[in-house]
Amino acid sequence: MGNQNKLTFSRRNFLRTSALASGGLLIGFNFLTSCSETATPPVDISKLNFKDFNAFIKIAENGYVTIFSPNPEIGQGVKTSMPMIIAEELDVPWKHVSVEQGVLDTNNFTRQVAGGSQSIRFGWDALRQTGATAKQMLINAAAIKWNVEPASCSASQGIIKNANGDELGYGDVVNEAAHLEVPENVTLKESKDYKIIGKDALNVDVEKIITGESLFGLDYKVDGMLYASVLRPPAFGQILESYDSSEAKALPGVVDVITIGEQARNYLNQDSFDPSAHWSVQLSKTDKVVVIGKTTWDVIKGKKALKAIWKDDSLIESTEMHNDELVKILDGKNLDTRREDGNIKKAFAEADKVLERTYESPFLPHNCMEPMNFFADVTNERVHLVGPIQTPEAAAKVVASLLNRNLEDIHVNMTRMGGGFGRRLYGDFVYEVAEISNKIKKPVKLISTREDDMSLGVYRPAISYRIAASIKDKKVTGYHLKEAAINSNMYGLIPHFFPAGAIKNYKVESGNYQSNITTGAWRAPYTNFLAFAEQSFFDELADLLETNPVQLRLDLLKNVKDGEDPNIQYSAKRMTDAIKLAVEKSNWGNTKEGIHQGFSAYYSHNTHVAEVVDITLQNGLPVVEKVTVAVDCGIVVNPTGAKNQIEGGVIDGIGHAMYGDFTFKNGKPQDVNFNTYRLIRMKETPVVNTYFVENDLSPTGLGEPGLPPAGGALANAIKAATGQIMTKQPFVKYLIKHKTGLKV
Incomplete structure (x- = not known):
């Protein structure tokens, strides 16, 4: 990495320090380079309220280190891996580090977000600078004690040494270091010298998780807290006409029944409200009925006792209608062009052969293990919010507007999340509980059942792709991709991913149908289905070209020169290495009899992934035995955590490609719990073997990139085993439809 490790940066953009009243050093640092230059940390750690910096390092007199982490922990491991980066450059033993969750600071931070697999990528340089600067300050303090030059000293594993062999622990000099100037220049470690980065580390919360300590939003409670459950329209396109709450109010434990919705309508009806700029809001204008009670069970029973009448307000949609609308878009001529290279019409006109396929996918719910929930306590002094949310800053801003409060009044404490997958990017449940607490003037916890979670949205949109390729003299000369999606103005395809740049004549178009069914990001947005469509298509294209499917991809990648087209995000070299x-x-290609393989390779979220799926056939249906994954994500911070992320993404991708199906009839979701909605089961999960391309490049995301290639590799394995070309998900439903007598 050479000279890249010598960094110069401005103190004003980095950190502040102060001595602790109890002894020790407190460092407020620029986590993700997002701190305000004017922020100042509190002096006494006992009064630390996180309103001044979005993260701190506390070094105690015994040399132990506490790192306060600001980013939401959604299961992607950033609460472990980000502090590992700091500890590496600080050069302190990992066993001497403890990590605590920070809270939201809307004044000073700009990216306290869990989404897009970007946390490590954006934080890499700032986190290393943080640790290295803290170490240099400690070295400088020791040098003053010894009356020697700092350059003659070194630090390792929390111990500072000088040329004479003298030693001081970090704890011996923290009080002196707290009064020193922050150094302008620091030297970062070479990757070959890493002691923590690249080594396996357990999740910092693992003991609390397995022993059941309070970590998650559903665990949170305070004395005097009430519970709330919300009755929403049973079908998209309906609004509340009237309701009878007499039976619900008569139940023991039910405190009150109220309605909410007025504040949401006022917010959405603002002249300045722009849905495209407020994509995470996901509020509806209809009134909702809320049961307030003393326990979770009280409000669930109370909600079932409500008698509500709903009326149609807008179009009542169905899956059949959606399918028809998507076909109309693909057949139409009013698509938006996203990218166009060469002359696609000429390429197809001169072709020896043309291959065209249409691929279809359903809506999908997120199905987080922990249903949506949040706590609110709205008082005249402040709005206190606690719970699992991927976008705490956005949620705080919306609540401030909803309640007509100053943003400084909104305080958000983040809990660990029992799954997110994009669902908790949307703060509808936060806004609801804030409105409820504001109305009843009491602390309240909103809870959702599984049925609530699966019926209220937000869903992955249904999408169809039509792909056509032209072949001339056994070469691919043209590639035309069309997308038709529900609400795709929010989540469209990626026009500059592979094979952009690899095929001379290339065109990407998209169109959408605007639905009142709420849609949004689902794990690996854009690519979670597109990867299956394109990678399945390439396998079929390889058959027409009479070449190996892997070789086809390698040959196309040879046409791409990295850096030549600034719009192209993937690296041909890195993808080739992963393949x-x-x-x-x-x-x-050398497996034993009865094993059928499928290959797929895809770039998403800045990471290159190639996968091979091994399947067998039982009763005519595929059984996934093994998935081999090769990943280029740059430097791997925590191999254990990285493999967990890849394995989870692959299994998620395999499971939803095989079984995930979600339909609507008369505006109503047809599956609201796991007794009818099919997920992959434990006995169906394959062995996942993950391998990383070794390099010294800055790390990229891992929470999502393992999922997109999985469906394509599985589809190609099914084609190899049965000859059946997969064009629809879920695969099992498609196979059963085309092969009578098969059983799930």
Whole structure:
């Protein structure tokens, strides 16, 4: 990495320090380079309220280190991996580090977000600078004690040494270091010298998780807190006409029944409200009935006792209607062009052969293990919010507007999340509980049942792709991709991903149908289905070209020169390296009899992934035995956590490609719990072997990139085993439809 490790940066953009009243050093640092230059940390750690910086390092007199982490922990491991980066450059033993969750600071921070697999990528440089600067300050303090030059001193594992062999622990000099100037220049470690980065580390919350300590939003409670459950329209397109709450109010434990909705309508009806700029709001204008009670069970029973009448307010939609609308878009001529290279019409006119396929996917719910929930206590002094949310700053801003409060009045404490997958990017449940607490003037916890979670949205939109390729003289000369999606103005395809740049004549178009069914980000937005469509298409294209499907991709990648087209985000070299590693580790093409393989390679969220799926057939249906994954994500911070992320993404991708199906009839979701909605089961999960391309490049995301290639690799394995070309998800439903007599 050479000279990249010598960094110069401005103190004003980095950190502040102060001595602790109880002894020790407190460092408020620029986590993700997002701190305000004017922020000042509190002096006494006992009064630390996180309103001044979005993260702190506390070094105690015994040399132990506490790192306060500001980013939401959604299961992606940032609460472990981000502090590992700091501890590496600080050069303190990992066993001497403890990590605590920070809270939202809307004044000083700009990216306290869990989404897009970007936390490590954006934080890499700032986190290393943080640790290295803290270490240099400690070294400088020791040098003053010894009356020697700092350059003659070194630090390792929390111990500072000088040329004479003298030693001081970090705890011996923290009080002196607290009064020193922050150094302008620091030197970062070479990757070969890492002691923590690249080594396996357990999740910092693992003991609390397995022993059941309070970590998650559903765990949170305070004395005197009430519970709330919200009755919403049973179908999209309906609004509340009237309701009878007499039976619900008569139940023991039910405190009151109220309605909410007025504040949401006022907010949405503002002249300045722009849905495209407020994509995470997901509020509806209809009134909702809320049961307030003493326990979770009280409000669930109370809600079931409500008698509500709903009336149609807008179009009542169905899956059949959606399918028809998407076909109309693909057949139409009013699509928006996202990218166009060369002359696609000429390429197809001169082609020897043309391959065209249409791929279809359903809506999908997120199905987080922990249903949506949040706590609110609205008083004249402040609005106190606690719970699991991926976008705490956005939620705070909306609540401030909803309640007509100053943003400084909104305080958000983040809990660990029992799953998110994009669902908790949307703060509808936060806004509801804030409105409820504001109305009843008491602390209240909103809870959702599984049925609530699956019926109120937000869903992955249904999408169809039509892909066509032209072949001339056994070469791909043209590629035309069309997208038709529900609400795709929010979540469209990626026009500059592979094969952009690899095929001379290339065109990408998209269109959408605006639905009143709420849609949003679902794990690996854009690519979670597009990867299956394109990678399945390439396998079929390889058959027409009479070439190996892996070789086809490698040949196309040779046409791309990295950096030549600034719009192209993927690296041909890095993708090629990942493909070759996957081929090597999977024993591609040399498996034993009865094993059928499928290959896929995809770039998303700044990471290159290649996968090989091994399947067998039982009763005519595929059984996924093994998935081999090769990943180029740059430097791997925590191998254990990284493998967990990849494995989870692959299983998620396999499961939803095989079984995930979600339909609407008369505006109503047809599956509201797991007794009818099919998820992958424990006995169906394959062995996932993950391998990383070794390099010294800055790390990129891992929470999402493992999922998109999984469906494509599985589809190609099914084609290899049965000859059946998969064009629809879920695969099992498609196979059963085309092969009578098969059983799930």
